[in-house]
Amino acid sequence: MATRQRDEAGQAFPIYIVMVAGLLFLAFAFFAVGQASAARNGAQGAADAAALAAAQEARDAMRLPFLQALGEPDGLNDFLSGSQNPGLGREEANRLAAANRSDVTDFYWQQGFWQDRVTARVKTRYTVGTSVIPSTKDRHATASATAVVEFRCSLKTTPEPTGPQQGDGGEQDKDDSKDTPGPIEFTCDGRPVIIDLSSSDPLAELSKLIFAVHLIDD
Structure with a gap:
């Protein structure tokens, strides 16, 4: 009877070894997947920053x-219709990618009315790392991100005066007022923004008030 038990134990031992080896392989495989995910997240963070x-x-x-x-007739429409950004930002994108241990491999702008888009593609300088999955030690993670510069305002128009203007000069006062551009009012995300072109510094934070910057899905 004791001999039979020893035989059964001897037969079960190889099965136990195979099961343990299988579990270890799965554990290493999951670890490799985690490595790849971490590298991918790092690449995406670098692309977003760039x-x-x-x-x-x-x-x-x-x-x-x-x-x-x-200050120009129909200048705002011309400005919004034309791309203002080709070539801008590449050095800054390179700097932010490098800070995240990555390199920019592709960089381009796309023109749109009221909105320009910039896409940065990056490749990590580090690899996924050694794992049970072949070739991961030589594989770099890649990712891309697109950000937009978007005009966030609408021009608030004021009605033209219909009656004679009050003033000592009568018609002369009206003619003089046309030569000096008055304040221009926009509504930006529900907030009034007044720009006085006659001022030496119309708005110090104008760009941030007028244009929104955010990431979008590729």
Whole structure:
């Protein structure tokens, strides 16, 4: 009877070894998946940072052209219809990607009315790492992100005066008022924004008030 029990135990031992080996392989496989996920998340974070940095730099550079456009007939429509950003932000995107141990592999702007988009694609400088899955030690994670610079305002129009203007100069006062542009009022996300072109510094934070920057799904 004791001999039979020893035989059964001897037969079960190889099965036990196979089961333990299988469980260990699964554990290492899950660990490899976690490594890949971490590398992917790192790449996505680098891509997001690069795209946002480029969009923010472009937004800051739009302040002066925007003010110049307001002083020209139909200048605002021309400004919003034309892309203001090609080539801007690449160095800033490279810097933010490098800070996240990645490199920008592709970078481009897309023009749109009231909205320009910048896409940054990155590749991590680090690899997924050694695992039970072949080739992971040489595999780099990649990701892309797109950010937009979006005009967030609507122009608040005021009705043209219909009667004679009051003033000592009569008609002369009306003619003089046309030569000096008055304040221009926008509504930006429900907030009134008044720009006085005659001021030496119309609005110090104009770009952030007028243009929104955010990520969108690719």
